[in-house]
Amino acid sequence: MASLQEQVLGAIHSLYNGNETSQMQKASEFLDHFQKTQQAWSLADSILMDVNLSSQAHFFAAMVLHNKLRSDFSRDLGQHLSAQISLRDSIIAHTLRYKAGESNLILRLCLCIAALSLQMGERWDNNEIESKSNG
Numbered sequence: 001m002a003s004l005q006e007q008v009l010g011a012i013h014s015l016y017n018g019n020e021t022s023q024m025q026k027a028s029e030f031l032d033h034f035q036k037t038q039q040a041w042s043l044a045d046s047i048l049m050d051v052n053l054s055s056q057a058h059f060f061a062a063m064v065l066h067n068k069l070r071s072d073f074s075r076d077l078g079q080h081l082s083a084q085i086s087l088r089d090s091i092i093a094h095t096l097r098y099k100a101g102e103s104n105l106i107l108r109l110c111l112c113i114a115a116l117s118l119q120m121g122e123r124w125d126n127n128e129i130e131s132k133s134n135g
Helices: 004-017 021-035 039-049 055-071 073-077 081-097 103-125 128-134
Strands: none
Touching: 004 021, 004 039, 004 055, 021 039, 021 055, 039 055, 039 081, 055 073, 055 103, 073 103, 081 103
């Protein structure tokens, strides 16, 4: 059985490159459901880490993160400062990694940064984790 990442990448490929409407609809429904899962956070981040994947996969992953930041942040990450800081650092790294890439991907990653900074507020600059580990 294929891993979740393989299933997601296959569905992205079918959605963007499929020639059958039913196949594309099935892929769209699968991806829509996937975006609502807890695993979507980490899998989207993993897809963005892999520079060898398609631009469609990267854009989809950035879109998932942006949607989750807008709709699921409070429920999934609201009380977890270390997860918020890790996500912040990861999104910034992705933005720098793809800065010479496609403008729609860069725009979506910048929207992720904006959404996360609004959600984190004053905690955006918080180095509390570093202070605890050094002290």
